[in-house]
Amino acid sequence: MKPDTVVDFDVALIERARRGDSKAFERLYREHVGRVYGLCLRMTRNPDTANDCVQDAFIKAWKALPRFEARSSFSTWLHRIAVNTVLERRRSPVNHEVAVDDPAEYE
Numbered sequence: 001m002k003p004d005t006v007v008d009f010d011v012a013l014i015e016r017a018r019r020g021d022s023k024a025f026e027r028l029y030r031e032h033v034g035r036v037y038g039l040c041l042r043m044t045r046n047p048d049t050a051n052d053c054v055q056d057a058f059i060k061a062w063k064a065l066p067r068f069e070a071r072s073s074f075s076t077w078l079h080r081i082a083v084n085t086v087l088e089r090r091r092s093p094v095n096h097e098v099a100v101d102d103p104a105e106y107e
Helices: 003-018 022-044 047-067 074-091
Strands: none
Touching: 003 022, 003 047, 003 074, 022 047, 022 074, 047 074
């Protein structure tokens, strides 16, 4: 697909997803998940944490889709959501990673 064709394809899917079509959002997910995962993995350097961030980013995107104004491309908007998700996770006072062999866990 040419870049313009991809953008047109995304716009059509976004409009359908805004109307509640979860299959359309699933197509957007499949189109963009690889790049979002790569970004999250580069930022976290941990595959499990990256997967969690990807999931969180797409949940946030689904919830925020009605507010997407298309001032930028969907991929740029999603990239920003993913970056913010990773940064929020880093700033969170809750430690999201638990060592399985940590003896303190069993006390």
